[in-house]
Amino acid sequence: MALMQWSEKMSVGVPELDADHKELIRIINQLAMDTSDRNRLGAVRQSLFALLRYAxxxxxxxxxxxxxxxxxxxxxxxxxxxxxxARIRALNHKFDADPDGSAEIVNGDLLRFLQDWLNHHILIEDKAYRAAAEANPEARKAAKAFKATEIWWSG
Ligand SMILES: [Fe+2]
Structure with a gap:
């Protein structure tokens, strides 16, 4: 069974952001599969990188x-x-420096942290903007118009 699952109670009222959250959950589930086997350290590295970029x-x-x-x-x-x-970036660096010695990545602490952090973040912190975003058509417009390349320019 997947480690995490998106559910309607996680909806933040903006379909594009809900889709992002589903993708983050998908990456974390992939990471859970990758870390279950020490022979898949290359896949762990890829998933960690994907998590950083997508986040x-x-x-x-x-x-x-x-x-x-x-x-x-x-x-x-x-x-x-x-x-x-910052935390995920540090983990990526740590993993690059010593894939075999990155105990935090392969022993489940990371997965527990990711699961707890994302659940709390979506259910409490993200849902705090739901009412404001849902009621404002500009919010949806901004979500739709956003381009991946913008993160290179906004710093
Ligand atoms: Fe957020």
Whole structure:
């Protein structure tokens, strides 16, 4: 059975962002499969990289949506995003430096962290902007218009 599953109660009211969350969950489930076998360290590395890249893309898109609907908690929310990216980026570096010695990656601590973090983030922190985003057509417009390349320019 998959480690995580998206459900309707996780919906943030913006279909593009729900789709992003489903993709993040899919990557984490893939990582759970990869880490179940020490012979799949190459796959772990790929999945970790995918998680970092997709999280960066999704957070940037989500922040555009929050800006578009004037969500007042955006600065605090951005800090949570930055903290997560920093942690996953550090793990990527650690893994690159010593794939065999990266115990944190292969022993389940990482998966528990990812599962807890994403569940909490979506259900509590992301859902805080749901009412504002759902009610504002500019939010959906911002989500649809967002391009992956924007993360290279916005810093
Ligand atoms: Fe978020």
């Amino acid at each position: 960066e893309f999704h957070f940037a898109r989500e922040e555009k949506v929050m800006t578009a609907c004037g969500f007042p908690g955006i600065e605090e929310h951005k800090r949570a995003h930055r903290g997560f990216v």
